[in-house]
Amino acid sequence: MQRSPYPYWFVLPAAVVFVTLFLVPTVASLWFSLTRWDLYTASFIGLDNFRQFFSEQNLTLGLGNTVIYAVLTSATKTVCGLLLAVLLTSGIWGQSFLRTVVFFPVLVSTIGVGITFTVLMHPTKGLFNVGLAAIGLHGPGWLTDASLALYSVALVDLWKGVGLATLIYIAGLAAISPDYYEAARIDGATRVQQFWRVTVPLVQPATVTVITLSLIGGLRSFDLIWAMTKGGPGFSSDVLASVIYKQYQAGFYGLSTAGNVILFALIATIILPLTWWFNRKEVDL
Amino acid sequence: MTRRQYWTGIIATVLALVIFVVPFVFIAFTAVKDKAQASHLDFTWPLQFLFWQNLVDVVSTRNYMLLLAYFNSSIITVGAVAMLILFGAMVGYVLQRRQSRWNKVIFGCVLAGLIIPPAVVPTIWVMQGLGLFKTIWGMVFIQVAYGLAFSVLLYRSFIATIPRDLDEAARIDGARPLQIFLRVILPLLKPVTVTLIVVQSIAIFNDFTNPLYYLPGKENVTVQLTLFNFQSQFSTQFNLLFMNILLVTIPPLIVFIFFNRQIVAGMTAGAVKG
Numbered sequence: 001m002q003r004s005p006y007p008y009w010f011v012l013p014a015a016v017v018f019v020t021l022f023l024v025p026t027v028a029s030l031w032f033s034l035t036r037w038d039l040y041t042a043s044f045i046g047l048d049n050f051r052q053f054f055s056e057q058n059l060t061l062g063l064g065n066t067v068i069y070a071v072l073t074s075a076t077k078t079v080c081g082l083l084l085a086v087l088l089t090s091g092i093w094g095q096s097f098l099r100t101v102v103f104f105p106v107l108v109s110t111i112g113v114g115i116t117f118t119v120l121m122h123p124t125k126g127l128f129n130v131g132l133a134a135i136g137l138h139g140p141g142w143l144t145d146a147s148l149a150l151y152s153v154a155l156v157d158l159w160k161g162v163g164l165a166t167l168i169y170i171a172g173l174a175a176i177s178p179d180y181y182e183a184a185r186i187d188g189a190t191r192v193q194q195f196w197r198v199t200v201p202l203v204q205p206a207t208v209t210v211i212t213l214s215l216i217g218g219l220r221s222f223d224l225i226w227a228m229t230k231g232g233p234g235f236s237s238d239v240l241a242s243v244i245y246k247q248y249q250a251g252f253y254g255l256s257t258a259g260n261v262i263l264f265a266l267i268a269t270i271i272l273p274l275t276w277w278f279n280r281k282e283v284d285l
Numbered sequence: 286m287t288r289r290q291y292w293t294g295i296i297a298t299v300l301a302l303v304i305f306v307v308p309f310v311f312i313a314f315t316a317v318k319d320k321a322q323a324s325h326l327d328f329t330w331p332l333q334f335l336f337w338q339n340l341v342d343v344v345s346t347r348n349y350m351l352l353l354a355y356f357n358s359s360i361i362t363v364g365a366v367a368m369l370i371l372f373g374a375m376v377g378y379v380l381q382r383r384q385s386r387w388n389k390v391i392f393g394c395v396l397a398g399l400i401i402p403p404a405v406v407p408t409i410w411v412m413q414g415l416g417l418f419k420t421i422w423g424m425v426f427i428q429v430a431y432g433l434a435f436s437v438l439l440y441r442s443f444i445a446t447i448p449r450d451l452d453e454a455a456r457i458d459g460a461r462p463l464q465i466f467l468r469v470i471l472p473l474l475k476p477v478t479v480t481l482i483v484v485q486s487i488a489i490f491n492d493f494t495n496p497l498y499y500l501p502g503k504e505n506v507t508v509q510l511t512l513f514n515f516q517s518q519f520s521t522q523f524n525l526l527f528m529n530i531l532l533v534t535i536p537p538l539i540v541f542i543f544f545n546r547q548i549v550a551g552m553t554a555g556a557v558k559g
Contacts, residue, residue: 021430
């Protein structure tokens with residue numbers, strides 16, 4: 001038998017790194033989440049870690065916040081990204097400059113952005129509230145008000161991430177043949193009708209990418225929240241990823257790993273049905 | 286350009302300047318102010334331009350910690366990106382050229398790598414067992430493990446556009462598999478390789494979470510961790526804190542200026558085909 005010119009050992013270096021540092025820990029996490037664990041000895045305690053996760057108020061709060069944060073950032077990035085992309089492909093003055101400016105925050109360090117906006121959102125001295133005071137409004141405590149902190153961080157996430165959504169939508173819009181718009185115009189469709197009847201349905205592959213990417217990113221997000229509020233005030237802006245880190249710092253390794261398993265399950269239960277639904281819709285088109 | 290396009294553009298530019306540019310100007314202004322003026326946290330013209338002095342102060346803080354951080358971050362970035370390129374291209378090549386049931390397994394792994402959040406503490410446990418925890422090399426391998434899925438996907442779709450005849454011709458000339466890959470295929474992958482280098486280096490250079498978990502210790506600091514730690518160290522010296530932010534923002538800005546096109550290509554890969 002002749003040997004293939006594409007030998008399987010080409011996969012080996014990648015496989016060794018991926019299996020040892022990603023797959024093995026992932027599989028091991030299923031076991032360790034059922035234990036009380038100090039990295040050296042693990043004692044089996046059944047589902048106690050999960051029970052604790054769903055009964056302690058600050059931990060359940062983190063679970064709810066994760067979903068709110070992910071859905072909110074994903075939805076706003078999708079809507080703003082599409083509108084910006086339509087605007088930035090319509091041939092307006094300064095178009096290429098605007099594309100650059102909107103996209104640049106994507107590349108900047110999240111920690112740097114977090115610290116900057118923490119200062120800008122300072123309750124008395126920050127530019128946000130100074131600006132609002134200048135037009136006679138009394139600004140809220142963006143990051144100090146427990147009922148608002150999570151939404152303020154989500155707003156900064158939108159600021160930082162909308163450029164990527166816009167970029168993906170611009171690529172998606174470029175793939176739509178101008179013939180469709182011409183046909184719609186001849187039939188007398190207004191701009192708004194063209195947007196809803198031509199742009200939105202035909203840009204769907206880009207929408208799927210934007211929603212999927214931003215949902216996964218939103219569910220896993222940690223560094224922006226950690227740089228801005230550390231989950232505070234209290235536990236009001238904690239998400240799963242920050243709970244996992246806090247439990248790890250406190251030495252509750254089993255509980256922290258259970259958090260990881262829950263995060264994985266959450267992502268799977270949201271992303272898999274969504275992907276399946278999107279695929280089915282694509283066939284309908 | 287119609288009047289309407291002209292005026293919409295003017296309004297959009299003004300809004301973009303306020304929303305997207307002001308924060309960066311704020312960083313630059315605060316970074317060159319003196320300590321007293323910076324502590325007001327306001328958006329004003331700097332009374333003094335202390336660029337050089339603030340720069341020296343930040344760099345020399347805690348016994349030149351920032352220089353060590355840049356050194357560590359550079360090693361991690363270069364090492365990880367080099368492996369991501371080579372390993373990713375090899376997997377993408379075999380995955381695209383050879384059809385067998387193993388392909389499903391590899392695809393499953395790629396999907397898992399894209400979706401599953403890494404299990405942090407078990408990873409530390411594995412790394413401790415291998416003596417990789419708290420080492421620069423351990424960090425390099427972690428970045429490789431987490432970045433592979435994206436590299437493989439990008440390479441696989443690009444290799445599909447390279448005709449098999451080229452591999453055949455090289456094989457008939459007596460080249461062995463590794464030679465075909467290194468001498469014939471890899472050079473042809475240059476456009477994707479440049480895109481991957483740019484996108485992955487920015488991601489790894491900006492990474493905060495993974496060094497926080499896997500690379501603790503004073504001698505192991507990375508750029509993002511230093512910035513995070515200086516937040517408490519400089520709580521009364523906002524000019525130095527923002528000088529540090531400025532220094533961290535400059536590398537991606539430079540990369541962005543030179544490789545704009547490649548970044549766009551990498552970020553939108555797969556967006557159109559779905």
